[in-house]
Amino acid sequence: MRTSLIYRNGTVYEVLMRALYGRHYTARYRAIAELIPEGASAIDLCCGPATLYTRYLRRKSVVYTGLDLNERFVARVVEAGGRGEVWNLRSDDALPPADYVIMQASLYHFLPEPRPVIDRMLAAATKQVIIAEPVRNLATSNNPVLATIGKRFTDAGDGEQAHRFTEQTLDEFFAEYGPRVVRQSLIAGGREKLYVLTA
Numbered sequence: 001m002r003t004s005l006i007y008r009n010g011t012v013y014e015v016l017m018r019a020l021y022g023r024h025y026t027a028r029y030r031a032i033a034e035l036i037p038e039g040a041s042a043i044d045l046c047c048g049p050a051t052l053y054t055r056y057l058r059r060k061s062v063v064y065t066g067l068d069l070n071e072r073f074v075a076r077v078v079e080a081g082g083r084g085e086v087w088n089l090r091s092d093d094a095l096p097p098a099d100y101v102i103m104q105a106s107l108y109h110f111l112p113e114p115r116p117v118i119d120r121m122l123a124a125a126t127k128q129v130i131i132a133e134p135v136r137n138l139a140t141s142n143n144p145v146l147a148t149i150g151k152r153f154t155d156a157g158d159g160e161q162a163h164r165f166t167e168q169t170l171d172e173f174f175a176e177y178g179p180r181v182v183r184q185s186l187i188a189g190g191r192e193k194l195y196v197l198t199a
């Protein structure tokens with residue numbers, strides 16, 4: 001599978017994410033981890049190298065499953081003691097059930113039609129669906145290196161993704177889920193927006 005540089009190796013991915021989020025890097029994971037109680041089950045879609053699990057959820061004995069297209073990332077989840085499955089989330093297959101179904105920084109991979117994946121998440125969750133999505137597009141960063149990463153390095157193995165959300169387009173999208181949206185707030189210094197939906 002051919003992917004962008006950022007997705008080739010878990011360590012490269014983490015170094016680039018640290019550069020992109022700077023001092024807000026840990027806050028993006030903490031904001032989600034705080035919502036998952038000790039011992040709950042969680043499925044993390046597009047889990048990447050499972051930093052959410054290894055640094056935050058493992059110590060809370062969360063029963064964690066990471067799904068990702070990238071077999072190297074899934075292998076890291078399994079090595080770290082979680083469950084991991086290679087899964088193309090564009091497929092219509094029903095997701096495994098869990099108390100919490102999470103997706104961070106990945107909804108843009110499903111544009112222009114992100115509804116089917118959200119609906120599968122709602123069907124799988126017994127408690128909540130948690131989504132955090134970037135709302136500051138790095139492609140417009142003043143830092144030319146970060147801008148290049150934001151524009152070009154988005155290919156997870158199934159094509160480059162040119163479209164991104166803004167805070168306004170995300171708010172409009174989640175407004176369609178009406179009262180199911182029980183919380184929405186900016187996290188990680190305003191770089192991502194978090195939405196919590198009841199299952």
Ligand SMILES: C[S@@+](CC[C@H](N)C(=O)[O-])C[C@H]1O[C@@H](n2cnc3c(N)ncnc32)[C@H](O)[C@@H]1O
Pocket residue numbers: 007017045046047048049051067068069070073087088089090103104105106109156158
């Ligand atoms: C920006 S990373 C986010 C990783 C992690 N959630 C985080 O916040 O650190 C996007 C992830 O989505 C995965 N991905 C992209 N398209 C996918 C698809 N169709 N099915 C499954 N995973 C996909 C990529 O392999 C990558 O790990």
